[in-house]
Each structure stands twice: as structure tokens, then as C-alpha cells.
Amino acid sequence: MKNISKGGIFLIDTLITTVGASLSRSKYLNENFSFSDILSIEDPANDRDLGAEINSTVSIIEDGKIDERRNLYLVHSATESGRKISTFLKHFFEDHPEYSFQRVVTVEVEGLDNSDQFTFRTKGLRNLIREFTKIYTNHGNIAINATAGFKAQTSFALIFGFMMKVPVYYRYESFSKAMEIPPLPVNFEFSHWIENKDVFDLLEFGELTYDECLKAKNTDKSSFDNTINNLRMFLDIETIEGEKYIALNPIGELYVFATRTQLNETARQISLAESSVPIDKRFISNESEEHSKKFINKHWSDLRKIIELPFIEKIITSGYSDKFDRHRITAKKIEDGKLKIQFSRKGGELYMVAETTAKNDLELAYVISVIEGCNI
Template sequence: MRTILTTVGTSLLNNAKRDLKGEEVNEHGLANYLRRTDPERASAETNSLSRILQEGDRIIFLHSQTEEGKLCAQALERHYRSRDHDVELREVPDLTYAERRFKMRGLRSLVATMIELIRRERQHGREVLINATGGFKAEIAYATLVGLLFDVPVYYIHEAFRDVIQMPPAPIGWDYSLLADHEEFFEWIASDLRETADVDAWLRGLPEEVREEVRLLLVEEEGYTFLSPAGEAFYEAYKERLQQAEGVPVHLSSKARATYERVGPEIARRFARALNKLRVRELRISQSDRVRNSDCLVFPRGHCGERVFYFEDGEAIYVCELARHSDRSYERLIACGVRREAYRDFQRWEGR
């Protein structure tokens, strides 16, 4: 069974006003217009749905927080319910088309709403598609970004060819290194409304080039800074990737377990973060290094307080040592050498 998330614009209303000269254009009038008009002509939404809709498909119409958007969505709901489709309407908070509010809050709400619905429908065992033909071009762009990040096929009507174009899920692994390296910052800024002064104070502690990369995922409004629509999409996709990787088995050697159990709660929490990230294949590829005097890989690379010596065998990850720079244990291990054959008694780590 499939669910089609469909963004709604106002082409239905505009087309009806053009064609129904002198007639009142209300929900009832729009429903009649839909019933007697070729779907390819009636609206952007019906045009694209006429090409991808199948029997048994569920449709969720996402509309703006405007009277025009709501009117179009209600007419579309009525039309497709009469054709025995399960239909849901979802108003997107702050999607009002007041320029600044649309740019800052509305698009972020659209991204968050789409991600919520993708997760919900997948939990119910439904295949999710995005029909991104209706609405402004910015809405279509961010709907497409969500589809790419969450492995959802995206459909839209190409203006030049007037045919439906499918953008399949991207067969690539996204680079989440920036989010992984600064996970605590992104957790912090996503969890509440943050004053720009506080955000700036946090970012001042980062190297300039990293600070600029992070700022690309942020927006500022009225003294507050928060994730941009793209930042929201990337951060939620990163969290999704961590969740998907929870089942990857991680085994700790007796020495690694002893270290994990010996350190205090805060350091143990930092090691747990590193081990959870280690489960994500894309992060292992992008953030692991080979070091001298060891046949293990070290994760993560770069300036990080906690380091993990590990190797892979099949689908499992085996951690030989957990080390830190603050107590010089990392440097001591490099000097002495870390060789796989020296480690035994691996047990599965069940931490989160």
C-alpha cells in the first residue's frame, strides 16, 4: 500500500476563476469544476496525480495556512474521497506566504511536517511517495530535498515537457560528518528557541571554516537563531540514519569494557556517542583513519577528545580500545601499538 504526500498550491482556484466566468468559486464550485474538467487541465495536483495514482493509494494533501490553500485542499479532498481514496488534509503551520515568515518558518514547518508524515506512514508499513508539483518553487525544492534525504521517490510535472518526472531515491550516502562532529550543538539548537547571542557564543569556539559551514544550516530572525529548512532536513536525516544503524552489532574487548566501566558518567556518555556514530557506515568511511603501529582503524579522525580503535568482520564491529587525549591514553596506545591478535573476550555492547 502507498501513501502520496502532495503539496497543494492555488492553481485549482486560479484555473477555476479563469474558466468559471461569473460563477461563485467556493468549495462546492471547485468540487463541480474538478468533476467536469480534465484532470490534466484542472490543477497542478490533479495533473500529476492522474499519472501516478493507483487503486488503494492514500493521499495526504499538505496545504498552506491561508484561506486559498485550505479551500483548494478541501476541494481536492472531497474530489478524491468520491473516488474511494483515503484522504487526509494537513495544514502546514506558518506557511502563509508573508515573505519573511514563509522563508524562515513556513518552509521549516513544511520540512518538519513531511518528515513526521514519512516516519508515521512507514511505521504503518506503507510505501511513501512525494508529489511535489503544487505550491511555490521553494516548496517543491525542499520537498525534493526531503525525498532525497529520506529515500522517498519524488514526482513532479516538468514545465517544458508537461510530463511527470520521477526523481528516484538517491543511490548515494550523504556526508553527515559536520553533523556528527558537532552533534551536541545541533541537539542543543534543535531542542529549543535559542537567542542569537548564545548561538554566536557557542560557535566562537569553532574554527572559522567550520563555523561558516555550520552557519549555512542556520537562519536568524528577530534575535533568535535556529535551523534553516535545509538544516532541519539534514539534521533529521542524520538522526534517522543513527536510528537505522542501531542494530549494527558493536563488540567491546575486555580492555575496552574495562575503560568504559571505569570512566565517569560524562566520559562514558561521550564514548557512547562515538560508538553509536561508529555504527553508521557512511561515518566510518568518512571519519576513520589508519595510524602508525596499529592494524586497527581509529574513529573519529581529527580533533576529538575520545577515540576508538576498531576493526570490522562481516557486519560486526570489534572495538579493541577506547582512548582519550585528555589522559594521554591515546598517545600511550599509539606508542605501545594496538594489534588485533592481542585482544580477546569480545562481548556485544548494548548501550545507546
């Protein structure tokens, strides 16, 4: 939930600080210093032995970039060094008389360990994005201090900040304070989402084999391969012991989260024109086979929820299969701004083409979310 000041400005009350290894060489961590001595250091923003995390975080606080110090998240690697340093930082920012936060949380990122390149790339960076999204979802009013950590960790913190429109700070070693990285003009390309939402939905919760994806997408191999090639920037594709696996890469994870967030935030601003077609004239069935008629009759009350949506102009059935056993509704954009709807229930699946009053990709993305929300 975003906390807004009277002036309409979002107040920053939560800071994410990425954690690196600079403190591992610090005399304060390795020699016999009491913690009370460390907390009494006069200029923690510029004492290099306190490490990049403290130097940069304190300078952000001193520069007035944090409105309320409610939450500090110390995001660290899955290493002994990362755990040790984060524990030290947690005590510092819990107990310091001037720079403390109300709540300090250490967050270990599973797989973020540079001793295993494959795990680091396929799991560590993906989990890093997931931890950022959890924090953003819980608080909203965040800033990111991306000074410390692996270079890839810093890079993805920057990308996350740009896409989610939150400030990102970085302190160069020679600078006297942290600076805000100017945001890039990152715009959402909703066409990827509305044309391939079924693939994103499949992979959102974990990797699948190629054959599992192909079966779930219910299409031919050539079309599926073409889809995967078009989405290559969002995917990790690996062959392990002769089996091909497909998963969202870190950018894919962020794209899915950012798109859902953007849709939720803009949904209140979307005002679709209402259809002028009477409800009883909107549904046209081309299915003459008895088993498809039975399926439509059996599930008519659920189908009618879609037909009655105020933006529906026309729904025409285009096919039916009795080889399906899931309870779901999916929709995706096809040609001329139309939607292909797959209405699935135990024992069958009905294919339909829908025309709506949506005029652009953002409105179509909203329409898709509403249609799929009828699956109750």
C-alpha cells in the same frame, strides 16, 4: 512501518501532494457546478480546469505508481486560498468513484504564506520539512507529488525525496502524465553530525539566542564562532532588535531527521568488534581533586554503564567542573577517531576522552548514539 511485498519491494500506500493556487481560477471552484457533476468528469487527468493537483495525482494513480491508496496528504499554504482549495481536493479524493483514497488529510503549513517573506523563509519552509518528516515517520511507504505549490515548496519536496530515498513525481503542464524525477546521488556526510551533534541537539527543537547557544555549548567564543561558520549551510542566523538568533534552516531540519533515520536503519547492520580490554582496566582517572573524586564515586553506577559497553577500549578523564546542573551525557568526535564525552549530573560535569573499536564515521555515529542512550 514499511510495508514490504513478497518480492521484497516496498509498497507505496501514501501520497503527499503539494497544493498550489491553480484551482483558484477554475470554473469548478467559482461557478455553480454541483459536486456530483465534478465527480463525473470523464478525464480528470487532462481537464485543465480541475487544476494541477488533480491532473497530476490522477495521472500518478492511472500510471500505477501507487500500490494501495490508503493515505493522501494535501499539504497547503497558511492562506485562505490554500484552505479553500485543499477542502475542495479533499472532497474530490474522498468521494470519487475511481480515484478515492481510504483517508484524505489536509495539512496546513504554519508560516507558509508569501505575504510575509521573512516568516516564509524562516518558519514556513522549516515547518514544511517538519510536516514531511511527520508523514514519513508515520507511514514510511510514501511518494511525493510535487507538481503544485510555491516553487520553493516544490524544491524542498524534491530535496526531501532525494535525501529520504522516496519517489518524487512532477507533471509539466505540457506533459500527458506525471514523471518521476530521477534521484540525485545524495550521500550522507556523517562527519558534520558526529563533530557537531551537540549543536544540532541544541537547535533541533527551536531557535536560541547566540548567548544561549554559547553558554549551552560550554566553550569559548572563538571556537563557537568557528563551529557556526562551518555549519552555515544548515543554519538561519538573524539579528532581531540587536539580539542574534540561531536556528536550523530547512536543510538543517532535514539533515538532522535524515541522519537520525539513516542511523536507525543501519544500526542493525553495524557489527562492531568487541573490546579485548577487561572492563576493570578501561577507566583511567587523572582527577586528583577531592571534589571530582566524590563526583565519580557518587555517579559510578551510571559511569560504569558507559565503561561496560562492549566497544569501549579506554576512557580517560580530562577535566571536571562543578558549575553544571543538567542531567545529560553528550559525545562528539575529536582527533584520531576519539570521542569527547561530557557526563553531566546535578552539581558537576566530568570530561572524558574515549577510545572505541569504531573504524569509520558511520560506526562512530552509532557509538555516539549508544553512549548518549546511557543517560537514563
